[in-house]
Amino acid sequence: MAHSARAGFSDPELRVALVLERFNPQAGGLERWTCSFAEALLARGYEVHVVAVEFAPEGPPVVAHPFARNFSSWREAQDIAAVAHELKVDIIHDMGYGWSGNVFHPHASSRVLNLSHQVADMPVAARLRRFISPGFRYRRHELRRTEHRQMKAARSVVAVSQLVKRELANAYEFVANRIVVVPNGVDTVRFSPGQRATHREESRRALGFSDETVFLAVAHNFRLKGVDTTLEALALLRGDKRKPRLLVAGNGDIAEYRRRADRLGVGDLLFFLGNVDAIERIYAAADVLVHPTRRDACSLATLEAIAMGLPVITTRADGAAEHLSAGNEALVLARAGDVRELAVAMQALLDHDFRLAMSEATQRVRPELGFDRNVARVIEIYRTVLEHRTPL
Numbered sequence: 001m002a003h004s005a006r007a008g009f010s011d012p013e014l015r016v017a018l019v020l021e022r023f024n025p026q027a028g029g030l031e032r033w034t035c036s037f038a039e040a041l042l043a044r045g046y047e048v049h050v051v052a053v054e055f056a057p058e059g060p061p062v063v064a065h066p067f068a069r070n071f072s073s074w075r076e077a078q079d080i081a082a083v084a085h086e087l088k089v090d091i092i093h094d095m096g097y098g099w100s101g102n103v104f105h106p107h108a109s110s111r112v113l114n115l116s117h118q119v120a121d122m123p124v125a126a127r128l129r130r131f132i133s134p135g136f137r138y139r140r141h142e143l144r145r146t147e148h149r150q151m152k153a154a155r156s157v158v159a160v161s162q163l164v165k166r167e168l169a170n171a172y173e174f175v176a177n178r179i180v181v182v183p184n185g186v187d188t189v190r191f192s193p194g195q196r197a198t199h200r201e202e203s204r205r206a207l208g209f210s211d212e213t214v215f216l217a218v219a220h221n222f223r224l225k226g227v228d229t230t231l232e233a234l235a236l237l238r239g240d241k242r243k244p245r246l247l248v249a250g251n252g253d254i255a256e257y258r259r260r261a262d263r264l265g266v267g268d269l270l271f272f273l274g275n276v277d278a279i280e281r282i283y284a285a286a287d288v289l290v291h292p293t294r295r296d297a298c299s300l301a302t303l304e305a306i307a308m309g310l311p312v313i314t315t316r317a318d319g320a321a322e323h324l325s326a327g328n329e330a331l332v333l334a335r336a337g338d339v340r341e342l343a344v345a346m347q348a349l350l351d352h353d354f355r356l357a358m359s360e361a362t363q364r365v366r367p368e369l370g371f372d373r374n375v376a377r378v379i380e381i382y383r384t385v386l387e388h389r390t391p392l
Contacts (some may be wrong), residue, residue: 009285011168012300014382016041017049017087019080020095021069024056024277026251028220029300030107038062040375051083051098071392073097073111073139073146073362092383094154098147102385103378104154107184109164109297110171117295121223151175155385158182160298160380161319181379183323184298188306188366193309193359196284199315203285207271213228213350216286216310218279218301222252226292226315226336228260233343235264249273249282268381283308288349293318294336305328307369311358313345323368 018034025035038060040170041048049063065083065164070076080098094101108114119130130136134200151157151172157179169176204210217235219225225228237244246269248257255274261267270392276282283289291314296302298319305312306323312323312330333344349355 015047015049015089016091016382017051017065017084018062018091018093018095019051019084019098019101021052021097022054023050023052023059024054025059025063026277027054030183032300033107035059036187036371037375037378040371044379047089049087049089051080051087073143075196077146077150082306087355092388093378093382094150096150099149099153101150101153102155103158103245103381104150104156105148105158105160106164106168107297109158109159109167110147112140113152113167113171114148114295116145117139121294148172154178155388156180156381158381160184160201161322163317163319163322164297182374182377182381183368184300184303184320185371186300186303186369188307188370189308190280191283191304194361195280196213196308196310198279199284203281207247207285209245209285212245213287213288214245214247215288215290215346215349216247216249216282216305217290218282218305219248219250219291220252222248222250224294225296226342227257227296229292229337229342230290231257231261231264231266231270232339234266234269236339236343237347238266238269240347240350244269244346244350246270247273247282247286249276251275251278264271279293279304280308283310286310287355288313288346290342290346291315291318291383292333292336293344296320298322302330303369306362307366309359309362311349311355311362313342313349323365325361325364329358329365 018038020034022031038048042060049065051065053069053225055064057078067079067083068167070079077099081100084092091103092101093103097107148294157175159168159179159181160183162181165179165181168179217227217230219227234246251274261270283305289301289310289312291302293315294317296318302312302314302318302320314330315333315336317336321332324330333341
């Protein structure tokens with residue numbers, strides 16, 4: 001269990017446990033953030049423990065505490081609690097899976113709400129089958145019970161956007177005064193206009209591009225992040241002389257989406273890259289990030305692209321859009337899944353001068369995106385929790 005630090009502690013004495021399912025930066029945005037955060041804590045001299053199911057083969061030198069994955073959210077949280085109980089640490093910082101965290105940080109917002117959105121997005125017949133399924137009803141009830149306990153237990157709940165804060169406060173009114181908004185941050189040295197300029201020609205050449213306009217999608221869950229919508233919009237632009245192309249970085253259902261692209265007649269305009277280690281090289285090769293997400297608490301891909309000086313197309317369902325001024329550094333779509341609205345935005349960004357103006361506009365928000373600023377804000381929450389005060 002977490003042990004309260006003595007008055008007058010100095011930061012290097014802090015022992016922190018991070019809780020998540022996969023401590024692997026290749027697994028997604030939450031995982032990439034947590035691995036970077038662990039490295040930042042280690043660099044500050046903290047002792048860092050990680051409670052997780054999966055660990056990357058080569059990751060930061062943390063103290064690993066594995067637990068077994070469980071389909072039941074309640075039993076999984078119990079298993080995490082059993083591991084956490086034995087830890088002699090000052091802070092348990094849970095990313096959304098256990099109920100032992102004094103800092104609870106659900107990067108993807110409410111899992112109950114996410115499940116509801118997933119079902120609402122299904123065809124009518126599939127949706128009805130879910131609603132009448134005893135297994136589904138039990139799973140939803142158990143997830144709600146788990147989440148309620150998580151919110152009750154935490155001294156501070158971290159929301160990665162105002163969008164997430166509203167969702168959590170609406171679902172659990174009792175936690176509203178303990179929610180602190182800390183937007184995600186990115187490495188603005190790794191993701192910078194300078195890196196883009198340095199690697200652009202080499203990266204485009206390696207991918208076989210010359211004067212094409214390259215749109216980039218970064219996603220593991222292709223449907224959630226709107227890759228299906230992007231394929232349909234690309235089909236509407238197929239004949240444009242400015243040669244639109246689409247790169248997809250991420251390990252989603254590549255085979256199925258390749259078939260979709262072929263049916264839409266854009267298979268020759270599409271390139272699947274799978275998992276990418278040096279994602280900054282891919283941003284450098286691209287002209288626009290296209291991220292018409294159906295739901296994103298605070299997309300790291302959006303922030304990384306902006307930090308690189310890359311224009312972005314996203315939606316109001318992306319919490320990262322709160323950083324952006326629509327029409328300047330980004331085009332923010334009113335509705336996810338609207339193919340024509342997306343096609344109009346993509347067509348506008350086929351114009352080189354418009355892209356250049358948007359790229360220059362990204363510099364306005366770059367100072368707000370730094371990862372160090374993000375880390376410092378979380379450490380302030382640690383201090384406040386240890387002093388038994390609720391952050392304002």
